[in-house]
Amino acid sequence: MERIRIMLVEDHNVFREGLAKLLDTEENFQVVAQADSFARALENFRPDVDVVLLDIGLPDGDGLELCRPFRAANPAVKIIALTIYDDVTLIRKAMEKGVRGFVPKYAFFEEIKAAINMVHRGHTYVYPSLQAELLRKPSDPGLSDQETVILQAIARGESQKEIAEKLYVSLSTLRRRLKGICTKLGVKTVEEALAVAAKKGLVR
Amino acid sequence: MERIRIMLVEDHNVFREGLAKLLDTEENFQVVAQADSFARALENFRPDVDVVLLDIGLPDGDGLELCRPFRAANPAVKIIALTIYDDVTLIRKAMEKGVRGFVPKYAFFEEIKAAINMVHRGHTYVYPSLQAELLRKPSDPGLSDQETVILQAIARGESQKEIAEKLYVSLSTLRRRLKGICTKLGVKTVEEALAVAAKKGLVR
DNA sequence: AGAAAGGTGACACAAAATGTTCATTTTTTA
C-alpha cells in the first residue's frame, strides 16, 4: 500500500519534530516536507503532498491563507488545521477556505492519525468535542473582518476617534460597531471584549 | 551509563507523545512518567525521576506550583520549564521556585536534549535568546500581584469604581496603579496594556 | 530630629467613552 505523503507546517519546532517522528514510525505515513513559517511553507510545498497538517497561528501570517496557493499547486491536496484555539467560528472560516479536517493541539496522536486517514479517503474530520459545539451553536456569527480590524486597532492603543477617521466612518458608526462586538461576544465593556477576543485568538 | 529518567508534564497530548517518542529514541533518556494536568502531575510523580519537563501553562493550575511538592518528594529533582511565553519576568519567577532550565516551545529537540543534559549535570540552562534578554533588561519589574489582579478585573469587564471599592482603595490610587501598569508595559492606553498582558500570558 | 522619598486620598479639570434620540439615506422585502 502506498504511504500517505504528509507535509507539516508548524512553528513550534519540537512539536513538529515530535509529530514527524511519530508519523514516520507509522507504516502508512511519510513526512515529505516541513515548514516552520508562512514564508517557508510556500517555499517547501511539494505538489506530491497528499495531506498538509497546518498550524493556523503562524508568527508571520495567517496559516489559512496558505490554503489557496496549496490548492493551486495541487487541487487534490487535503488540508487539516491544527490549532490551540477551539473557536467554532474559526472552524467555519477554515472550512470555507477548503480545510477538510480540524484537530486541536490537545488531541492525541491516535486522533490525528484517524483524521489523516479519514481526510485522505475524501471525508471531512472535525474533532468530536468541537463537532458537538458546532451543532450546539449553529448560528454563532463570529466577528467580521471589519470588527476584527477595530478590535486590533484598540489593542494597539488607538482611540475611537482615530480609528473612525482611519476607517472613514463617523464616530457614531464606529460606536455602533463596538456595541455590536460586545453584544456578539456577550460582554459588557470593550475591555472585556478585548480579553475574550484575545483568548479566542481573534487578535494578536 | 545510566539513562536519565524523565517526567513529562504537558497538557497538549500530541506534543507530549511526540516528545516522549523523541526522548525514548535516544539512548541515554528514558521517559518514566507523564501527566496531562496539574492534578495528574501530583498523582504520577515518582521519586526516582531525575528531570521534569514542565509546561507552565496548565489548564487546571499554575505549573510552577508543582515545583514545591516535586522537590519535597525528591530534593534532587531537576525541573525544566517549557512554555510558549518568553517573558523575562516569568523566567525570573520560575528560577525563584527552583526551576533549573527554561526552554520555549519553539526550541528544537536538540536544544531540549542539551538542556536536559546540562541540568542533569547540575548546571542551569536558559535558552540563548532568552538569556540575552535577561541580560539586556536586568531590571524588568514585571507586574506585581496587585497589578495583575487589577488587570484581570478589567478583563472581566469591571469598572474602575467597582475595582477600587473591591480592593478598598480610593479611585485616585487605583488610577495611579493603572498608570503604573501602562508605564511598566510601555503602552499608552489601558486597552493596549490588556492586549500586551494577554500576549505575555499575565492574564487569563 | 529633620530631610527625603514613597504611598495615599481628595479635588478639579479635560478628554474620552457611553447612552439616547432623531433625521436621512440605502437596502431589502412585500
Next chain:
DNA sequence: TAAAAAATGAACATTTTGTGTCACCTTTCT
C-alpha cells in the same frame, strides 16, 4: 412601486476615564 428594515451621521446629556495638583501620613536615611 411602496412599505419596511437596516445602516449611517449628527446632536445632546451623562458617565467614565485620564491627568495634574495639593495636603497628609508613614517609612527610610542622614
